[in-house]
Amino acid sequence: MKFAKLLIAMSVTGAFVMAANTAGANELADIQKAGVVKIAVPQDSAPYGSVNSDMKLQGLDIDVAALVAKGLGVKIEMVPVQISNRIAYLQTHKVNLLVSTLGKNAEREKVISFSQPYAPYNNSVFGAADIKITKAADLANMTVGVARNTFEDLLLTDSAPKSTVLKRYEDNNSMISAYVSGQVRILGTGDFVAVKLGEQDPAHKPVLKYVIQESRCVIGLSKNEPELMAKVNEILTKAKKSGELNAIVQKWLNVPLPEKMATAFE
Numbered sequence: 445m446k447f448a449k450l451l452i453a454m455s456v457t458g459a460f461v462m463a464a465n466t467a468g469a470n471e472l473a474d475i476q477k478a479g480v481v482k483i484a485v486p487q488d489s490a491p492y493g494s495v496n497s498d499m500k501l502q503g504l505d506i507d508v509a510a511l512v513a514k515g516l517g518v519k520i521e522m523v524p525v526q527i528s529n530r531i532a533y534l535q536t537h538k539v540n541l542l543v544s545t546l547g548k549n550a551e552r553e554k555v556i557s558f559s560q561p562y563a564p565y566n567n568s569v570f571g572a573a574d575i576k577i578t579k580a581a582d583l584a585n586m587t588v589g590v591a592r593n594t595f596e597d598l599l600l601t602d603s604a605p606k607s608t609v610l611k612r613y614e615d616n617n618s619m620i621s622a623y624v625s626g627q628v629r630i631l632g633t634g635d636f637v638a639v640k641l642g643e644q645d646p647a648h649k650p651v652l653k654y655v656i657q658e659s660r661c662v663i664g665l666s667k668n669e670p671e672l673m674a675k676v677n678e679i680l681t682k683a684k685k686s687g688e689l690n691a692i693v694q695k696w697l698n699v700p701l702p703e704k705m706a707t708a709f710e
Contacts, residue, residue: 487525512663
């Protein structure tokens with residue numbers, strides 16, 4: 445009987461210790477102790493992130509991820525992810541940070557936290573030149589290709605007429621292939637994805653129809669990590685003031701960091 449009580453007491457004590465350790469968890473301290481930060485990055489969203497001919501990752505988000513790791517004073521482990529599973533990688537702690545053309549909205553804010561913005565990214569509707577579309581209402585009875593779980597998917601789900609068919613693809617490459625092959629003639633995607641497609645395949649250059657929403661790229665973090673959040677924002681603020689972040693944006697997007705974004709420090 446005494447032994448049973450002792451086991452119960454040990455179990456209760458262990459539960460309290462585990463709870464205390466969880467409550468006191470500090471991801472910034474864990475990263476610094478390990479000497480490595482794991483950052484999820486895109487692999488199919490040029491010019492933000494793609495694989496070059498040498499099978500190496502390149503792009504704006506790749507450079508920003510390296511910038512953050514340098515600011516943290518640790519090595520970087522880049523984890524290529526798809527748009528459809530990137531948030532899950534953060535939620536299941538497979539990565540510490542998410543630098544992957546991520547936009548901020550109320551639904552996502554329920555499960556993860558966000559840094560200050562670091563780059564522009566407009567969400568728009570593009571299509572073949574002969575299709576006349578100037579607003580969401582014009583999409584009635586039309587089929588639009590989108591990459592699953594992107595802002596374009598979420599925004600068009602809310603704004604397009606109920607008769608609009610949203611054809612969802614697992615990633616940008618699948619969506620682009622469908623457009624080039626004629627499976628879909630309208631796309632909901634980021635401006636720079638469409639511009640890149642036009643540069644690589646002028647015969648299938650998509651035409652901008654209308655901007656759904658002006659968006660900003662932010663870094664995703666786990667909830668309740670104020671020290672890591674403060675450090676990431678400190679790194680981005682320093683890079684904005686020094687001009688380093690503007691140089692990265694100019695390099696990949698051929699546009700300057702917007703003034704409002706350049707002075708957004710929280």
